Amino acid sequence: MNPVLSNLKPQPADKILHITQLFRADPRAEKVDLGVGVYKDATGHTPVMRAVRAAEKRLAETQPTKAYTALAGDPAYLLAMAKLVLGRDRPLDRIAAAATPGGTGALHQALELARAATPGATLWIPEPTWPNHPSIARHLGIDHRGYRYFDTETGEVDEAGLLADLAGVAEGDIVLLHGCCHNPTGANPTAALWDRIADLLLERKAVALVDIAYQGFGDGIEEDAAATRLLVSRLPEVLIAASCSKNFGLYRDRAGIVFAVAADSAARDLAQDNLAALNRVNYSFAPDHGARIVTMILEDKDLRADWEAELRDVRDGMLALREQLAAALRTATNSDRFDFVARHRGMFSRLGLTQAEVLRLRAEFAIYMVDDSRFNVAGLNAESVPRLASAVAEVLREATVA
Numbered sequence: 372m373n374p375v376l377s378n379l380k381p382q383p384a385d386k387i388l389h390i391t392q393l394f395r396a397d398p399r400a401e402k403v404d405l406g407v408g409v410y411k412d413a414t415g416h417t418p419v420m421r422a423v424r425a426a427e428k429r430l431a432e433t434q435p436t437k438a439y440t441a442l443a444g445d446p447a448y449l450l451a452m453a454k455l456v457l458g459r460d461r462p463l464d465r466i467a468a469a470a471t472p473g474g475t476g477a478l479h480q481a482l483e484l485a486r487a488a489t490p491g492a493t494l495w496i497p498e499p500t501w502p503n504h505p506s507i508a509r510h511l512g513i514d515h516r517g518y519r520y521f522d523t524e525t526g527e528v529d530e531a532g533l534l535a536d537l538a539g540v541a542e543g544d545i546v547l548l549h550g551c552c553h554n555p556t557g558a559n560p561t562a563a564l565w566d567r568i569a570d571l572l573l574e575r576k577a578v579a580l581v582d583i584a585y586q587g588f589g590d591g592i593e594e595d596a597a598a599t600r601l602l603v604s605r606l607p608e609v610l611i612a613a614s615c616s617k618n619f620g621l622y623r624d625r626a627g628i629v630f631a632v633a634a635d636s637a638a639r640d641l642a643q644d645n646l647a648a649l650n651r652v653n654y655s656f657a658p659d660h661g662a663r664i665v666t667m668i669l670e671d672k673d674l675r676a677d678w679e680a681e682l683r684d685v686r687d688g689m690l691a692l693r694e695q696l697a698a699a700l701r702t703a704t705n706s707d708r709f710d711f712v713a714r715h716r717g718m719f720s721r722l723g724l725t726q727a728e729v730l731r732l733r734a735e736f737a738i739y740m741v742d743d744s745r746f747n748v749a750g751l752n753a754e755s756v757p758r759l760a761s762a763v764a765e766v767l768r769e770a771t772v773a
Contacts, residue, residue: 386502387741394739402737403755405746408554408718409622410685413752420620422678426667434663439656442647444470444628448662451669452628455592456583456613458600465633467642469650470657472625474584474614475503480629480649481580481610482511482545487645489543494580496547497521497533499721499743501554501582504547518546521556523723526711528558534567542576545610548602550583551595552717555745559589559716565598569605579606584614587682588689589716592618607634615665617718618682624661685749689718692751699760704767721745728766736762 390406409417443449449468453461471477485492494508497520508515519532540546548568553559560568572579581599589595603609608631615626631642650657668674697713712720724732724744732738738759740746751759 390739390741393733397737397739399737401758403739403750403758405738405740405750405759408747410617410620410718410749411747413688415750415752417622418620420678420681422668422674422681423620423664425677426664426671426674430660430663430667440470440659442650442656443468443643444650444657444662445659445666447670448666449628451666452613452615453630455669456586456596456599456611456628456630457603458593458596460600460604462603462632464636465639467631467633467639467646469629469643469646470659470662471612471627471629471650472654472657473616473627474582474612475507475627476625476654476657477612477614477627477629478504478580478582479507479511480646480653481612481631482507482513483649483653484629484631484642484645485545485578485580485610486511486513489545489578492543492545492578493541494545494547495537495540495577497549497553499555500547500549504582520553521558521721523721526556526558526709526715526723528560528564530560530564533560533564534571537568537571537575540572540575540577544575544577545580546572546577547580547582548598550581550586550599550611552585552589552719554584554717555719555721555741555743557715557717557720557748558711560598562597565601569602572602572606578608578610580610580612582612584612585617585717586613587618588686588718591686592679592682603632606632608632608638615661619661619665619668619678621661621664624664625658626661626665627657628662689748690716692748692756693720695753695756696748696751696760699757700763703757703760703764709763718747718749719745720748722763724763724766731766731769732762736765738762 394404411417471480494513494515495518496504496515498517518536519529522529579602583599586595611630613628616622633639633642668678694713697710700709722744726742729742729744
């Protein structure tokens with residue numbers, strides 16, 4: 372018998388996780404990790420949030436069983452997350468939902484649902500985007516193409532390019548949009564541009580797929596959900612993949628949710644049946660621990676207040692780091708080239724450096740970021756901000772001389 376597993380093909384390394392491996396292997400004490408997408412406090416630690424700790428203690432003392440929940444997840448979790456993401460005016464009679472293993476699971480289920488509904492549809496993905504977006508599409512055999520999103524010269528959204536490219540969307544196509552805190556650039560559409568995007572999708576009869584993984588990390592819980600809620604109010608059908616990894620700090624507990632907003636209640640029922648069936652064939656029941664912690668926090672007045680307060684501190688800390696870095700870069704480079712860093716939102720920005728310049732930061736200054744110069748703002752602190760600014764200025768000076 373010929374070995375079967377030897378027929379497998381080597382898989383390309385995940386670029387972001389590879390940076391983490393390189394960082395860990397670096398013996399230099401002064402090294403700085405700006406690669407992986409997890410929040411870190413000023414000491415470089417990813418803490419358990421206070422409300423999460425309190426809810427887990429309460430759950431451990433009171434949970435009566437570890438029996439399975441429903442295929443689509445616990446109804447209380449689905450409702451609590453619908454309130455959080457979609458707000459008070461959510462159209463409950465049009466919303467199907469299912470718990471998923473994190474935001475990645477939500478994206479996978481949303482795309483599987485879309486593939487079942489419109490097998491020949493094209494998925495339109497912003498360029499740049501989170502690398503796992505095209506990877507999941509390829510894995511599912513979904514045709515995909517990019518649309519212009521980011522202008523590297525200005526450090527802002529390429530509005531003209533975005534609208535021009537999306538004018539080519541066909542009826543039934545899926546358009547992936549970052550609901551807030553764009554990863555990897557941190558540049559978000561203006562309210563006026565979101566209106567134009569909604570107009571275009573409505574005109575083209577396309578379906579929006581919103582990836583909202585950082586609600587609360589940008590301008591606020593309500594503010595960061597505004598674009599998603601706008602699309603739901605304007606379009607007959609919207610798919611939404613939401614994650615609790617960042618805003619609740621539940622990275623390893625894998626709490627996510629997929630919403631399918633349908634045109635009417637009959638289509639909603641079909642979508643709900645299909646989401647439950649997809650859960651069954653993919654993993655039967657999504658993890659419940661993180662989802663239950665989220666539900667407890669959102670339903671308890673005191674826990675929610677503490678969670679919102681700590682999340683506000685996290686957000687304000689990242690905004691302060693953005694302002695500090697923009698100022699330090701302005702001083703170090705004697706230019707306003709990097710002022711956009713202060714205007715961006717979320718955990719990430721992209722500096723616009725070449726791959727060669729990023730590799731020099733890594734080799735000469737022990738500063739690790741993704742090769743496209745995406746860096747994690749939360750990986751900085753008061754000590755590393757001036758170090759990064761000085762290193763970037765030095766690399767750019769030598770590049771100019773060369």
